[in-house]
Amino acid sequence: MMRIIFLLSLFFALSNASVQDFCVANLKRAETPAGYPCIRPIHVKPSDFVFSGLTPGNTTNIINAAVTPGFVAQYPALNGLGLSTARLDLAPKGVIPMHTHPGASEVLYVLDGSITAGFVSSANAVYVQTLKPGQVMIFPQGLLHFQINAGKSSAAAFVTFNSANPGLQILDFALFANNLPTDLVVGTTFLDATTVKKLKGVLGGTG
């Protein structure tokens, strides 16, 4: 019995020293450049480390596709651990439009169906491949990339990023779904004003 007490005293002394194996985000507190402040370890439950939100998304929309994120905002246990997740669903003809993740590289694992995915490098080279279930593709950080359904049935993928907060900039939304003035879009993309205004109309942009 004394032995246990001696040993446990060692144990408590040591565990006292080791407070941050993880840092489950307290989303109510202000973020810092390294992520959110942690909730106290005593309030962390085993279920906090599990995320159940990557259910099939609703693809009844203009792109016949859905992105369901499991970033730190949805999955606070990711905070500080340098990883996040998402699920892609692509109905037939579904497209995840051209986009970038400013803060992370991405690995995509095909769950179902067939997906044509690609990215373009800084050197303007094109890397496009058509993937089957079980295949993996990596997209280097910050480069424009896309995924489209390459088959006749639905397709789905699980993706992970090496940041709890990878960001997501969808090209069409950046150009056409906000108040960036048409003349600035025209001037910086060489698209014509008619095209820009039409897409602003479709996507709810102004200016």
Place this chain on the structure above:
Amino acid sequence: MMRIIFLLSLFFALSNASVQDFCVANLKRAETPAGYPCIRPIHVKPSDFVFSGLTPGNTTNIINAAVTPGFVAQYPALNGLGLSTARLDLAPKGVIPMHTHPGASEVLYVLDGSITAGFVSSANAVYVQTLKPGQVMIFPQGLLHFQINAGKSSAAAFVTFNSANPGLQILDFALFANNLPTDLVVGTTFLDATTVKKLKGVLGGTG
């Protein structure tokens, strides 16, 4: 025509400046602390970014399970991009034994079946959960964790790490499958010599 030439001259000037969006590993060259030297971009093919090796592993073994890695050694395009992958297969009664990844946190996505997974923190707290297909669990860097088949049919998972080279230290192999002397194992684990020698026998260890 002149316009194109002018523009392309701009293009070539710029692309010249941007040589490392990615760094596909030249595995024949000596590694550095940041990874392998890159093969020249001109030799990189679109298919290099795809990995097809995460096929179901052979589970006819003592653990009724298999780990199929997609680390930088198998998937050189990961080099320098801070991500790697693996597939876990668990036949009925299959177990991925207690292990750590010294250099990365891990996200696990259940593909099939039911998996009970868990880790223990530095503060000695236990975080165990049973997961269904589509659920995700995160394991913080360097902590002991395990996965076992929780159902009666086969189970499988796709895992990613936030390092191209996460490492993998399997507890039983570290203790019993090498030449670490029995008395050192006994002295540092409080296991008895009989148990240690028996497991060394099963796992091919000596000493």
Place this chain on the structure above:
Amino acid sequence: MMRIIFLLSLFFALSNASVQDFCVANLKRAETPAGYPCIRPIHVKPSDFVFSGLTPGNTTNIINAAVTPGFVAQYPALNGLGLSTARLDLAPKGVIPMHTHPGASEVLYVLDGSITAGFVSSANAVYVQTLKPGQVMIFPQGLLHFQINAGKSSAAAFVTFNSANPGLQILDFALFANNLPTDLVVGTTFLDATTVKKLKGVLGGTG
């Protein structure tokens, strides 16, 4: 005299220990994820730390503008030091088209003239400002941004990045100046095929 000898022996012992304040790139050797191998310190000259290549660029082109990079490929002393530079020249009506730097944030300092610059965030918000000489603007990593001449005379800017190799992806080149098939561009951007083919024609793209 003995004192000097004793002291110098200390000095040489110590200097022996300190071999990497800097790592001037050996561009002939294969790059690694952390940059190029270093040339030996004994071969490094004071002038290696100076870059004289940021001279006014030729703006007689379709964009009436020029980007002159001082990245590691042009300025090898930057290697491993986490910084690089460029000069922007904008003739009247000049535009640096919409682009990203996948691997770095950017600070812009206006040298001459007036420049309207802007970026769009992941949350699709627009941040546009018109800048005078001596003003500074920062562009967060990986986000789409642009600069246009806001005045009637020439404008110029000096920019720095927090990476020796920030990358540069120009939107129009990524979409229209390579062999990315027209149907993939159409499918992932919602531009119409006529527009895509026209811009491919202007920019020398195929497919």
Place this chain on the structure above:
Amino acid sequence: MMRIIFLLSLFFALSNASVQDFCVANLKRAETPAGYPCIRPIHVKPSDFVFSGLTPGNTTNIINAAVTPGFVAQYPALNGLGLSTARLDLAPKGVIPMHTHPGASEVLYVLDGSITAGFVSSANAVYVQTLKPGQVMIFPQGLLHFQINAGKSSAAAFVTFNSANPGLQILDFALFANNLPTDLVVGTTFLDATTVKKLKGVLGGTG
């Protein structure tokens, strides 16, 4: 006098710009993934940078050894500086049992006595050495390692880690000193239930 005033005005302007050479932890505030918020520099005293807590530990316990940590929780000035410390005391027959530091590599300097130390790599190779006073050994991040008294008198060591919060996971505590169910321990370690239950008994575990 005017000169001093001018110079001091320069000085205060400059010092204003340089607020974080260090970040002494405010342990009362919630931690972040990068460490604790700082106390204000004006409240930092010279003595904050000194730690006097590495006194010989009490080795009258089951392991005949003690670990005395100087991590951020004990030594708040370490916060954000990427270093921490500890003292090991080993009475005759003393053992620091098999353990890992999930978040740091470790350097050990032998102060007194003789210590046999070792670690096992991911490739299952064993690196064991017996050390005398003044010798140093390095243990790479996250790998299982141990230290035992190799002599007949007491031994002691000073260790440092390249993180203010390296973590500490003691194998026996992780397996036997908590509520991790016996069948999970058995299933994931190949130890037999009798051994597991016995060690749980000694170490105060349940389940």
Place this chain on the structure above:
Amino acid sequence: MMRIIFLLSLFFALSNASVQDFCVANLKRAETPAGYPCIRPIHVKPSDFVFSGLTPGNTTNIINAAVTPGFVAQYPALNGLGLSTARLDLAPKGVIPMHTHPGASEVLYVLDGSITAGFVSSANAVYVQTLKPGQVMIFPQGLLHFQINAGKSSAAAFVTFNSANPGLQILDFALFANNLPTDLVVGTTFLDATTVKKLKGVLGGTG
């Protein structure tokens, strides 16, 4: 119309996931090792990303020079983005005295005049160069360096650092403008006490 609604619902779902492209500092909150907590994105204005404070400094002082910082304390949008800025003004005979930046490398761009700049390496080698407008020089992290006006007219430079908070330690201030006791300065620099006391007098030091 339905299309727009569907698409916008996608948009809001996604933008929800991407909260930290930038982290404009809330300077009223306690700093962390990674920088200040962020103000909420909704309160960030486009003008926050612009800094107008790099105006010519007052050089009517003992050094005939001025350093005007644009660090995170002056330019909160830099927080977490790994960059900061400053302006140097050197009247004829102006000198930016020997100093270091403990936390960043520096790039200097000459705006006007002629500047002789230099640094000394850990190996005690001297790297001095005289620069004209448009030339760039890089100073590796933490090394002693200086800038002096090399011409007869005023000179100015724009500098950037790869940290939002690079620090600035001016050698003479560190040695002579505080309460570091004269005997400690003498003992650790080999300067004679008369010299030390004289400079303490000029710079307002005590002790």
Place this chain on the structure above:
Amino acid sequence: MMRIIFLLSLFFALSNASVQDFCVANLKRAETPAGYPCIRPIHVKPSDFVFSGLTPGNTTNIINAAVTPGFVAQYPALNGLGLSTARLDLAPKGVIPMHTHPGASEVLYVLDGSITAGFVSSANAVYVQTLKPGQVMIFPQGLLHFQINAGKSSAAAFVTFNSANPGLQILDFALFANNLPTDLVVGTTFLDATTVKKLKGVLGGTG
């Protein structure tokens, strides 16, 4: 027997995936910004992880002190592990003169005797303390600091840095032991030419 074979096949498959727990430096190869290329794991011996070179240094010199480094050049196993070591010896009246480590913070542990140590911050504040055996002091990265023997007997300390290559810039050597012209030293330090020339004479400098 079959079981062993099955298990070992698992083992070899896995160990194949985990090649870089450590990266012992091949000092004959060119360094990179992240350190030296690794020697092959098969050539790494247990003794490579031990460093025996921190023996008492020769203090019969002008400073009555010695610094014995255990940086990557002396201790190749440190490469990539983010730690290095040194031993300080101070005879009576011994002084480690004012210096900086451009690339690392430092922890000092007093082995013998009494040491007065101190550093000066960017904000020009002085942090000086006198330390006894067993006490620890931390010196933040890049700041000027010193150690002097505070007693009448010899003193010694063990120091560690959070970089395998911390650098070491000794103020007097940087100013007086090279060819930095006297007028530049005078101009950038406010020392008088007589003092500078005298110290250049003592320390072997020219110019």
